[in-house]
Amino acid sequence: MSTQPTAKGLRIAGLESSVADKPILRGIDLTVEPGKVHALMGPNGSGKSTLAFSLTGHPQYAVTAGSATLDGEDVLALSADKRAKAGLFLSFQYPAAIPGVKVANFLHAARQAVRPGSLPPAKFRALLLEKMELLGMDPAMMGRYLNDGFSGGEKKRLEMLQLAVLAPKYAILDETDSGLDVDALKAVGESIAALRASEEGRDTGFLIITHYPRILEYVTPDVVHVMIDGRIVMTGAAELAHRIEREGYDRIREAAGAIA
Amino acid sequence: MLSVVAPSAGLAARLAGFDPNVLDAGRRLAALDRFFSARSGREKPGRFWRVDLEAQVPAAASVDPSAGSVSIEGAAGRAVVCDLASAAREHAGLLSRVFGATAAGTTKFGALATAFAGTGAFVYLPPDCACDDPIVVRYAIPGGASVFPYTLVLAERGARATIVERLEAGAESFACGVTEIVTEESAGVTCASLQTAAPDATVLQTRAARPGRDARVSWAVAELGAGLAVTDVSVEIERPGAQAALTALFFPNGTQHVDVASTMRHDVGESASETIVKSAAVDRGQARYLGNIRIAHHAQGSDASLRDDALLLSSRAHIDSVPALEIAANDVKAYHGATVGALDADQIFYMESRGIGRTQAERMIALGFFEPAVERFPTEALREELRRALQSKLP
Numbered sequence: 001m002s003t004q005p006t007a008k009g010l011r012i013a014g015l016e017s018s019v020a021d022k023p024i025l026r027g028i029d030l031t032v033e034p035g036k037v038h039a040l041m042g043p044n045g046s047g048k049s050t051l052a053f054s055l056t057g058h059p060q061y062a063v064t065a066g067s068a069t070l071d072g073e074d075v076l077a078l079s080a081d082k083r084a085k086a087g088l089f090l091s092f093q094y095p096a097a098i099p100g101v102k103v104a105n106f107l108h109a110a111r112q113a114v115r116p117g118s119l120p121p122a123k124f125r126a127l128l129l130e131k132m133e134l135l136g137m138d139p140a141m142m143g144r145y146l147n148d149g150f151s152g153g154e155k156k157r158l159e160m161l162q163l164a165v166l167a168p169k170y171a172i173l174d175e176t177d178s179g180l181d182v183d184a185l186k187a188v189g190e191s192i193a194a195l196r197a198s199e200e201g202r203d204t205g206f207l208i209i210t211h212y213p214r215i216l217e218y219v220t221p222d223v224v225h226v227m228i229d230g231r232i233v234m235t236g237a238a239e240l241a242h243r244i245e246r247e248g249y250d251r252i253r254e255a256a257g258a259i260a
Numbered sequence: 261m262l263s264v265v266a267p268s269a270g271l272a273a274r275l276a277g278f279d280p281n282v283l284d285a286g287r288r289l290a291a292l293d294r295f296f297s298a299r300s301g302r303e304k305p306g307r308f309w310r311v312d313l314e315a316q317v318p319a320a321a322s323v324d325p326s327a328g329s330v331s332i333e334g335a336a337g338r339a340v341v342c343d344l345a346s347a348a349r350e351h352a353g354l355l356s357r358v359f360g361a362t363a364a365g366t367t368k369f370g371a372l373a374t375a376f377a378g379t380g381a382f383v384y385l386p387p388d389c390a391c392d393d394p395i396v397v398r399y400a401i402p403g404g405a406s407v408f409p410y411t412l413v414l415a416e417r418g419a420r421a422t423i424v425e426r427l428e429a430g431a432e433s434f435a436c437g438v439t440e441i442v443t444e445e446s447a448g449v450t451c452a453s454l455q456t457a458a459p460d461a462t463v464l465q466t467r468a469a470r471p472g473r474d475a476r477v478s479w480a481v482a483e484l485g486a487g488l489a490v491t492d493v494s495v496e497i498e499r500p501g502a503q504a505a506l507t508a509l510f511f512p513n514g515t516q517h518v519d520v521a522s523t524m525r526h527d528v529g530e531s532a533s534e535t536i537v538k539s540a541a542v543d544r545g546q547a548r549y550l551g552n553i554r555i556a557h558h559a560q561g562s563d564a565s566l567r568d569d570a571l572l573l574s575s576r577a578h579i580d581s582v583p584a585l586e587i588a589a590n591d592v593k594a595y596h597g598a599t600v601g602a603l604d605a606d607q608i609f610y611m612e613s614r615g616i617g618r619t620q621a622e623r624m625i626a627l628g629f630f631e632p633a634v635e636r637f638p639t640e641a642l643r644e645e646l647r648r649a650l651q652s653k654l655p
Binding site for chain 1 (some may be wrong): 602606616630
């Protein structure tokens with residue numbers, strides 16, 4: 001057995017990334033520790049989603065410098081599916097619709113891929129029904145085609161269902177709160193809380209991307225980062241989210257500019 | 261020594277061996293003439309399509325009235341289900357109401373199938389007869405043979421049934437068939453066809469239905485096998501209130517060619533039709549789809565939709581999709597949507613981001629692409645069989 005201490009956490013260092021040769025991320029340093037909740041806030045176009053896609057291996061996002069490790073493993077060297085198997089999860093802001101692929105079959109394939117052979121079909125079904133109830137989802141959704149004709153709220157609930165079912169080591173939630181009504185937001189918040197309280201999800205680290213602090217009323221962040229123009233310009237405690245709500249990003253931008 | 265016999269003379273000489281009860285010699289010869297004189301309507305080459313359908317003529321020596329066989333299962337009670345020769349002997353009156361009642365026999369390949377009609381099935385559904393289990397008509401064509409399967413369905417007022425046609429054909433065989441469906445008022449007939457011929461077989465099929473007033477006809481056609489599969493499927497809507505559905509799926513792989521044409525002909529208003537076509541091509545597979553909707557000028561209140569999606573799974577595969585809407589009436593609903601494309605990168609990434617490997621993701625998405633068409637086939641066993649057949653073609 002190795003006595004080498006493993007560098008636990010989702011550790012991002014000096015990460016730079018481009019989309020269609022246009023540099024977006026200009027050196028991101030950020031570490032999400034197991035069981036911790038980090039909020040990543042910032043105005044539209046600041047690069048938050050680019051960070052999410054760069055970490056999870058979207059083919060259109062090219063990492064040009066820096067590193068990212070997941071509990072010591074170099075995730076940038078892995079294909080997208082292997083990153084998921086390593087324990088990384090992304091809740092998409094705009095999940096793809098895949099007509100003809102039923103939700104139940106997709107979830108089963110995903111669970112089998114990430115946690116092979118862990119649950120017999122009957123128990124898996126029971127697990128799904130339990131998580132769906134928590135999210136206020138109609139069990140009939142299992143027979144529908146993946147995100148096909150889903151409302152915005154249904155899509156986000158399904159992303160949260162996947163989070164609950166896959167119980168990843170690190171979860172990036174990309175604007176999961178946007179476009180949700182209060183009930184849906186509450187269901188999403190409770191689902192995250194339930195995962196964090198569970199055996200499987202107790203050590204899950206979260207990176208919650210949002211530009212409004214609404215979701216943070218349900219999930220209290222340990223750390224809040226502010227991203228502007230592809231850089232993290234400010235990091236603080238939960239209070240920072242409220243400051244942003246009061247003052248807006250322009251004031252933060254000015255303050256950060258003054259420091260720089 | 262070389263003997264030169266024109267194909268028409270060689271084939272005409274074979275007509276004598278076919279049952280005169282089914283069709284007399286004079287009408288057979290007239291049909292054969294029609295085959296040689298008619299054009300397929302598909303002479304114009306597409307961007308990729310180069311198959312000469314005019315040249316598809318069976319070798320006279322391979323034409324043998326006893327070569328093909330048909331087996332028919334299912335149906336009980338009042339329905340009449342028998343082979344074509346028995347129907348000609350015992351139910352000539354009923355048979356004459358459906359045999360040649362559609363335009364199928366006037367097309368080039370429909371005429372050829374008419375000339376050599378012999379191996380076939382007849383289904384008669386008396387008034388209000390409802391068959392719960394599907395009636396299965398299975399044609400088996402041995403290697404090297406030329407066979408002309410002819411299926412006829414006559415449904416009386418209020419009758420309901422599902423027919424499953426299966427065509428299995430051996431190596432280097434030639435099958436040229438017709439299916440005709442005629443229904444009376446308020447009847448409902450679904451006809452699903454599965455063609456699983458050997459990869460070097462040639463299969464040419466003409467299918468036509470004529471629903472009665474307030475009747476419903478559904479075609480579900482899966483062209484899975486054959487080196488060259490040509491299918492013409494149509495509904496002739498001449499009675500108000502009729503509803504027609506047409507589902508076609510095909511997936512040429514290897515060097516397969518598949519050519520499908522569908523026609524919804526609205527000759528009367530207050531009628532509805534829905535056409536859904538899902539095609540994919542892989543390896544050097546090629547497909548062509550000609551989707552026709554014709555609404556006559558007096559067919560006001562017609563409601564027709566045509567949805568046609570094509571998926572290209574390799575750079576050497578081709579699909580030509582040619583929709584044609586001829587709408588002469590001014591108070592109709594007509595919808596047409598078509599896509600041709602490769603697998604969607606965002607869909608693949610979404611699945612990969614859940615741990616599903618690229619190959620599995622692509623297979624799931626490609627199979628899912630067909631699913632809206634697969635779901636319109638009757639019985640779960642048949643749908644599962646279709647899914648397995650499609651899966652086996654995927655890389």
